Amino acid sequence: MLLSTTSIVDGRPVSRYLGVVTGEAIIGANIFRDMFAAVRDVVGGRSGTYEKALNEAREVAMGEMQKRAEALGANAVIGIDIDYEVLGQNNGMLMVAVSGTAVVC
Numbered sequence: 001m002l003l004s005t006t007s008i009v010d011g012r013p014v015s016r017y018l019g020v021v022t023g024e025a026i027i028g029a030n031i032f033r034d035m036f037a038a039v040r041d042v043v044g045g046r047s048g049t050y051e052k053a054l055n056e057a058r059e060v061a062m063g064e065m066q067k068r069a070e071a072l073g074a075n076a077v078i079g080i081d082i083d084y085e086v087l088g089q090n091n092g093m094l095m096v097a098v099s100g101t102a103v104v105c
Contacts, residue, residue, distance in 0.1 A: 001066055002076035002105065009078065012105040018072040022099045023064030025057040028092060057096040058082065065098050074102035 002009065061082075069077045080100035087093050 001070065001074070002078075003062065003066065003080060003100075004076070004078050005080045007079045007101075009076070009105065012076070014076075014078070014103045014105055016104040018069070018074050018102040018104065020099060021065050021068040021072070021074075021077060021102045022097065023061040023066070023068065024095060024097045025060035025064070026087075026093055026095045027053050027057045028088070028094075054084075054094065054096070057094065058098075061096045061098045065100060069100075069102035072102045074104060076103050076105045077101065078103055 002012065065077060065080075077100040080098060083097045085095045085097070087095055
């Protein structure tokens, strides 16, 4: 399946628009991640633990969106938008939401 943030893909004209598809994933930050991230804030550097969790959440959300597109008979999703939000008590959770247009190219 072709996944693209653009609304047009060179050489692949859209023959049918099937509708908007979405995918979501919510991850919680646990105390150990928070502790190591706090250390990184003090000494500098990147938080590999958070980056890995964020990447996993994005992959889950994209996978859900792709499955929904496939269920509609799509072979591509175009115009994909990826959003990140913090939520929950004390902003302890991160939500990754993706949406795009399921199409047949």
